[in-house]
Amino acid sequence: MSTSLIELVVLDMAGTTVLDGGLVERAATRALTAAGAADLDAGLEHVRRTMGQSKIDVFRAVLPDEDSAQRANAEFETAYAELVAEGHCAEVPGAAETIRELRRRGRKVAFTTGFARPTQDAILAALGWADLVDLALTPADAGRGRPYPDMVLTAVLRLGVSDVRAVAVAGDTPSDILTARRAGASVVAGVLTGAGTAPELTEAGATHVLPSVRELLDLPGLSEHR
Numbered sequence: 001m002s003t004s005l006i007e008l009v010v011l012d013m014a015g016t017t018v019l020d021g022g023l024v025e026r027a028a029t030r031a032l033t034a035a036g037a038a039d040l041d042a043g044l045e046h047v048r049r050t051m052g053q054s055k056i057d058v059f060r061a062v063l064p065d066e067d068s069a070q071r072a073n074a075e076f077e078t079a080y081a082e083l084v085a086e087g088h089c090a091e092v093p094g095a096a097e098t099i100r101e102l103r104r105r106g107r108k109v110a111f112t113t114g115f116a117r118p119t120q121d122a123i124l125a126a127l128g129w130a131d132l133v134d135l136a137l138t139p140a141d142a143g144r145g146r147p148y149p150d151m152v153l154t155a156v157l158r159l160g161v162s163d164v165r166a167v168a169v170a171g172d173t174p175s176d177i178l179t180a181r182r183a184g185a186s187v188v189a190g191v192l193t194g195a196g197t198a199p200e201l202t203e204a205g206a207t208h209v210l211p212s213v214r215e216l217l218d219l220p221g222l223s224e225h226r
Contacts, residue, residue, distance in 0.1 A: 006187060006221040007166040008159055009102050010152050010180070011133075012052065013113045015172035015194020017095040017213055018123060023083045024051065031059065031076035035068045051195040052173035054114050054145025073116070080115070081122040091127055092193050094214040099132055101217055106226030110135040110155040114145050114175075134159055146175040149183035156183075168222060170213055172196050177204035187221060 014020045028047045029040070037043045043062040050058050055076055059069040083089075099109050110133055113120050117138050124130050135155055139145030142154040156164055168187035169180030172194025180188040181204075189208045190201025198209045208219060216222055 005163075005166050006107065006168050007226070008108045008110065008155060008161045008168070009216065009222070010110045010112055010155055010167060010169045010185070011099070011213065012171035012173070012176050012194075013111055013115075013120070013123060015051070015196075016170055016176070016191050017092050017099070017111070018089055018127070019092055019193070020084075020089045023080055023088055027076045027079035027083060028055075028058075030079040031072040032062070034075040035059070035063055035072035037063060037072075048195070050175065052114055052146050052171060052175035054139040055116070056139075057145060058114075077116050077119050080119050084119075084122045084126050087126075089123060089126060091129075092212055094212065096127075096129065096132060098214050098217060102222065103134075105222070105224070107222065108135075108159045108161070109133040110137060110159065112137050112146075112151040112155070114139065116140065146173075147178040147182070149179055152179060152183035152185065168216070168219070170210075170216055172201075174200050174204035177201055177206050181205045187219060189216060189219070 011017050032040055032043045046062045056073045059072040063069045102109055120138055137151045142150035144150045164184035165186045167185040169185045170189040170191055172191050173196045177188055177190055188206050189210055190206035191210050191213050193212050201209050
């Protein structure tokens with residue numbers, strides 16, 4: 001299938017369309033401390049390595065039991081939402097206008113995130129983005145978070161896309177790239193505004209590595225009106 005037939009663009013949030021100034025690490029520090037993590041430094045290193053993945057899964061990997069993981073996850077969501085409410089996040093320059101232009105060109109646009117619904121909603125409210133996209137998904141909406149393909153495939157189903165190859169995905173982490181590859185997207189764009197480096201994104205399977213989400217508008221399959 002030609003990329004000219006792309007119908008849906010799936011975008012990550014933190015690091016791709018949203019600049020959060022390191023809020024994930026700040027909130028994770030608070031969460032791991034509250035949960036009594038035995039090795040805070042090792043826990044934070046795992047958080048860094050797994051940027052983009054479902055946060056409850058991240059905490060399950062570094063804490064000894066489910067109760068501790070759930071406690072850390074709840075504390076993380078509370079801390080992150082408080083930091084967002086204090087004004088510690090902003091859009092990646094040009095992200096909102098890029099999304100509006102994609103929709104003007106006839107593409108549907110979905111947000112995906114590793115955060116829970118309350119945190120995603122807090123970010124959207126803080127930026128005034130409640131109506132910016134066609135669909136906003138969290139891991140709980142789809143069944144599993146990244147690096148599984150569930151959120152991309154859920155967007156395909158809910159938005160009535162004709163073929164998984166008619167999808168473009170953009171994200172800033174190897175987890176975003178792996179998710180897109182597993183979902184069968186034909187355009188898998190890594191962006192350099194977040195956690196991932198160009199070599200990391202390329203190694204994960206990105207078809208394109210872009211300075212920012214704005215350059216999506218120039219890619220074959222997205223530059224044309226549908």
